[in-house]
Amino acid sequence: MIKFTPDIDAELIPGVSAAGFVIGESLAAVKERIGSFECYGPDVHLRDILLSSSGWIGTKRRIGLDDQFVFSYRYMNELVSLYFEDREILYRIAVGVGYRGSFHGVRPADSILKLAESFDVDFNSDEDEFIAMKGGKDIFGISFVTDHRASLEHAPEQTIQFISIHDWSLR
Structure with missing residues (x-):
C-alpha cells in the first residue's frame, strides 16, 4: 500500500x-x-x-x-x-x-531555450545534459536532460525531458 x-x-x-x-x-x-x-x-x-x-x-x-x-x-x-x-x-x-513544480519557472516539457532566458547554459557532453550557470559558475545540484542530448549548436530546439536535483558527493 x-x-x-x-x-x-x-x-x-x-x-x-x-x-x-x-x-x-x-x-x-x-x-x-x-x-x-x-x-x-x-x-x-x-x-x-x-x-x-x-x-x-x-x-x-x-x-x-x-x-x-x-x-x-x-x-x-x-x-x-x-x-x-x-x-x-x-x-x-x-x-x-x-x-508541475519548477526551477525559476522552468519545468520538464519546456524548451531548453526557456532556461537560457535567465541563465547561461552549458552542454556537458560527458553526461549528455545541460548545466545552468550564473556569473560563469555552474549552479550546484541541478542539470537538465533533453530529447536530443546534444549541444544547442547541433540542435537548437530541444525539449527538457528530465530535471535532476542531486549531490554527487553522496554517491
Whole structure:
C-alpha cells in the first residue's frame, strides 16, 4: 500500500529537494514513507513495466562491471525517480514530463531555450545534459536532460525531458 504520493507541485531546489523528498535522506526513511510496492532486479527489462506503472516501483541496476548497484524508486513512469547507491543515501531526484513544480519557472516539457532566458547554459557532453550557470559558475545540484542530448549548436530546439536535483558527493 502506498503511503506517500510525491508533491509534483513542489519547487525544485538545486542540491536540496524536489517532490517532497530531500537529498541525503536514508533509504530506510524513504521506504518507510513510500510503503510497499513491486521491486525488479537487474535482469528485468523495465521499459514496458514503467510505461504501465501507476504508482511506485523499485529497481536495482548494476553499475559497470563491478558488483555495485543503483537502487531507484520510480513513480508513475518516471514522473519522479529517486536514486540510491551502496551507501543507501538519496543522492539524486529526477523529475520528468508532467511534473508541475519548477526551477525559476522552468519545468520538464519546456524548451531548453526557456532556461537560457535567465541563465547561461552549458552542454556537458560527458553526461549528455545541460548545466545552468550564473556569473560563469555552474549552479550546484541541478542539470537538465533533453530529447536530443546534444549541444544547442547541433540542435537548437530541444525539449527538457528530465530535471535532476542531486549531490554527487553522496554517491
